[in-house]
Amino acid sequence: MRVNGDIEVAAPIDLVWSIVTDPERVLNFMSGVTRWEVAGTEPTGLGARYQTLLRVGAAEVGGLIEIVEWLEPSECAWTSVTGVDQRGRWRLRERPHNRTKVELRLAYGVAGAGLIGWVAERVAAPTVSGHVRRTLRQLKRMVEHEQLRERAAARRSVG
Amino acid sequence: MAQADVADTSKRNGHIRFSEDVQEEEPRFSLLSRLVRELGAQAQRAIPRADLDERDPDFIRERLPLMWLIASIWYRGEVRGLGNIPDSGPVLLVGNHSGGNMTPDTIIFTLAFSTYFGVERHFYQLAHNLVLSMPTLGSLRKFGTVAASPKNSEKALESGAALLVYPGGDYEVHRPIWQRNRVDFGNRKGFIRLALEQNVPIVPVVSIGGQETALFLSRGERLARLLALDRMFRLKVLPISLAVPWGLNIGDMLGHLPLPAKITIETLPAIDLRAEFGPDPDVDEIYDHIQRLMQDTLDALAAERRFPVLG
Numbered sequence: 001m002r003v004n005g006d007i008e009v010a011a012p013i014d015l016v017w018s019i020v021t022d023p024e025r026v027l028n029f030m031s032g033v034t035r036w037e038v039a040g041t042e043p044t045g046l047g048a049r050y051q052t053l054l055r056v057g058a059a060e061v062g063g064l065i066e067i068v069e070w071l072e073p074s075e076c077a078w079t080s081v082t083g084v085d086q087r088g089r090w091r092l093r094e095r096p097h098n099r100t101k102v103e104l105r106l107a108y109g110v111a112g113a114g115l116i117g118w119v120a121e122r123v124a125a126p127t128v129s130g131h132v133r134r135t136l137r138q139l140k141r142m143v144e145h146e147q148l149r150e151r152a153a154a155r156r157s158v159g
Numbered sequence: 160m161a162q163a164d165v166a167d168t169s170k171r172n173g174h175i176r177f178s179e180d181v182q183e184e185e186p187r188f189s190l191l192s193r194l195v196r197e198l199g200a201q202a203q204r205a206i207p208r209a210d211l212d213e214r215d216p217d218f219i220r221e222r223l224p225l226m227w228l229i230a231s232i233w234y235r236g237e238v239r240g241l242g243n244i245p246d247s248g249p250v251l252l253v254g255n256h257s258g259g260n261m262t263p264d265t266i267i268f269t270l271a272f273s274t275y276f277g278v279e280r281h282f283y284q285l286a287h288n289l290v291l292s293m294p295t296l297g298s299l300r301k302f303g304t305v306a307a308s309p310k311n312s313e314k315a316l317e318s319g320a321a322l323l324v325y326p327g328g329d330y331e332v333h334r335p336i337w338q339r340n341r342v343d344f345g346n347r348k349g350f351i352r353l354a355l356e357q358n359v360p361i362v363p364v365v366s367i368g369g370q371e372t373a374l375f376l377s378r379g380e381r382l383a384r385l386l387a388l389d390r391m392f393r394l395k396v397l398p399i400s401l402a403v404p405w406g407l408n409i410g411d412m413l414g415h416l417p418l419p420a421k422i423t424i425e426t427l428p429a430i431d432l433r434a435e436f437g438p439d440p441d442v443d444e445i446y447d448h449i450q451r452l453m454q455d456t457l458d459a460l461a462a463e464r465r466f467p468v469l470g
Contacts, residue, residue, distance in 0.1 A: 007363030021229045053275065056227075056231075057227060057230070057232075057236075058227065058230035058231040058234070058235070058236030058237065058238065058267060058271070059227055059230065059231070059236075059238070059270050059271055059274040059275075060238075060241065060268065060271070060274060060275050061227075061274045062274070063277050064277075082180065082277045082279055083274070083277050084223070084274065085205075088345030097175075109219060110220060110223055110224050112217070112220075112221045113221050113222075113223070113224045113225075114221075115366065116224050117224040119224070120225070120227055120228050121224070121229070122225075123228060123232070
């Protein structure tokens with residue numbers, strides 16, 4: 001099952017990229033995520049690994065994930081190593097006037113779970129979609145507020 | 160021959176040597192005694208060999224969606240504090256038990272543990288051997304359920320696994336509904352001796368809601384004694400309840416359709432027994448502490464609930 005969402009953020013692509021790929025900030029904007037810890041030696045980049053958990057219904061679902069695609073500053077994709085099968089992708093695209101289109105895709109399921117698995121994926125979809133939607137909104141708010149604060153700080157220092 | 164089989168099966172499953180106990184307590188030539196012994200032997204023979212290796216991570220993984228559907232939709236399950244369980248190494252998870260033979264708290268906790276730590280982490284649950292001998296429940300062994308016995312518990316912890324025990328067992332799980340918010344281990348302290356011997360931490364796991372899945376009326380202890388169930392099946396109770404779809408449900412052997420009660424489970428911080436109670440701790444003191452701690456948590460969870468069943 002795949003769910004995705006996108007949003008346009010009034011910030012340059014490099015700033016958005018630095019935030020979505022920073023493991024220490026993920027918990028600040030990713031809705032439903034209760035754990036995102038670096039599990040390997042590399043905190044970011046291709047091959048970086050994280051222990052993750054996402055609350056869906058009665059369970060916190062996740063496991064070990066690994067970054068399998070890293071094209072700075074536009075594509076970051078991961079796939080699960082253990083736990084429930086899942087893939088995810090941040091897809092960033094530059095827009096005019098220093099704006100960025102941010103897309104988040106999540107795909108999940110349990111191989112071999114059959115019809116019940118198919119049903120469970122669909123029952124979970126509204127919750128996962130809600131998490132994707134809220135994540136994008138929170139990311140937009142966070143990035144744009146951060147920019148405003150930086151501009152205000154710059155103005156104060158000049159004055 | 161039958162007695163030899165019983166002893167052999169019991170030994171393999173790590174249980175007490177059933178046949179010898181019966182010989183000590185019963186007159187040798189009583190017809191009733193022989194009948195009880197023979198029925199007991201039949202029951203013991205039906206119990207499959209307990210083997211930790213029967214746990215199958217792939218099987219569990221493929222069943223997670225079904226467990227998730229049951230836990231999320233039917234029971235609106237909520238599990239808190241799983242981060243209190245040490246990330247690795249052996250640990251004894253001690254729970255209060257509710258819900259009659261359907262034990263919804265076990266389903267929800269097994270799901271939560273398996274998704275939180277991954278099915279790769281070895282996790283076993285102790286169950287009454289009669290549960291494991293039910294023909295339809297054989298798959299429980301693939302989930303890591305093994306017959307409750309000191310030997311199996313030691314084997315599980317020595318292998319570095321997490322082990323879930325319900326000290327109250329059949330006594331607690333069939334308590335009447337007016338005692339639904341009471342932790343009652345029935346003075347069973349074997350789990351503390353086990354934790355001390357194996358030097359593993361205890362993590363209390365408190366659940367609420369399971370005892371609202373049917374109208375449990377009585378444990379039926381007298382009835383169980385009268386029918387010699389204790390000697391035949393190690394059953395100290397023959398519960399009486401009102402449950403769907405049977406109406407009056409005696410024994411709960413075929414299970415029942417549980418009411419969709421909201422189940423909340425809270426995992427408490429790990430207790431290192433020797434660090435908290437000294438190098439030579441008193442078992443009774445630990446027992447009182449753990450039961451009190453769990454009762455306080457259960458009281459707090461009960462205070463959160465506004466309505467029975469709905470939660």
